[in-house]
Amino acid sequence: MSSLKRQPKILVTPTSISDVLIIEPKVFSDERGWFTESFNARDFSEATGLDINFVQDNHSSSRQFTLRGMHYQLEKQKGKLVRVLSGAVFDVAVDLRKNSPTYGKWIGLELSAENHKQLWIPPGFAHGFLVLSPTAEFLYKTTDYHHPQSEFCLLWDDPLVAIQWPLALGSKPNLNTKDSAGLSWEEAPKF
Known part of the structure; x- marks a missing residue:
């Protein structure tokens, strides 16, 4: 009996911040539509080399030009696996790890x-996203639970971070009160 090596059903591509990874599950399409395993713990672990335990799924629906972010928790730090169920977003991560070679950089x-x-x-x-389509549904898995006591928000348009959001020149996104009052790069606590 021959032993066939099982092929993971996801493609993993490193970004310019090597710890942030683009994950592309295999999509099976035909005339009826498509099918994908949006998450498979074994495939994720084999393809990334990471053994992650996700504890919570969060799901949001937002209108065009809504910006949610840039959020993070100082205690109970959490990793996120994010994806879009409908529509499109511009998703951003900012490295707040002081000992990282990409400290202060964003993807x-x-x-x-x-x-x-x-x-x-x-x-x-810190993580956030801007909705590009008329509406978008956003889903993310987290490695720890929400901890509001240690939650912070980095200012979405801080000039030192200089995120290049895909907004028309001079236009502002739709923000809630918390995101409007984000901390500057200099004020924001880091890891």
Whole structure:
């Protein structure tokens, strides 16, 4: 009996911040539509080399030009595996780890229901997204529970971080009160 090596059903691509990974599950398409395993713990572990225990799923629905972020927890730091169920977003992670070679750098990627891409964001990052489509449903798995006592928000448009959000020149996103009052890079606690 021959032993066939099982092939993981996901493609993993490192980004310019090596710990942040683009995850692309295999999509099986035909005339009826498509099917994918949006998450498989064994495939994720084999493809990334990470043994992650996700404890919570969060799901949001937002209108176009809504910006949610840039959030992080100082205690009970959590990693996130993020994806879009409908619509499209520009997803951003900012490295807040002082000992990292990419400290203060950010990565941005369009995630959409059409491209099926996901982003793995490890603990130690601020995270947020801007909705590009008329509406978007966003889902993310987390490695720890929400801990509001240690939650912080980095200012979405801090000039030192200089995230290049895909907004028309001079336009502002839709923000809630917390996100409008984010901390500057200099004020924000780091890891």
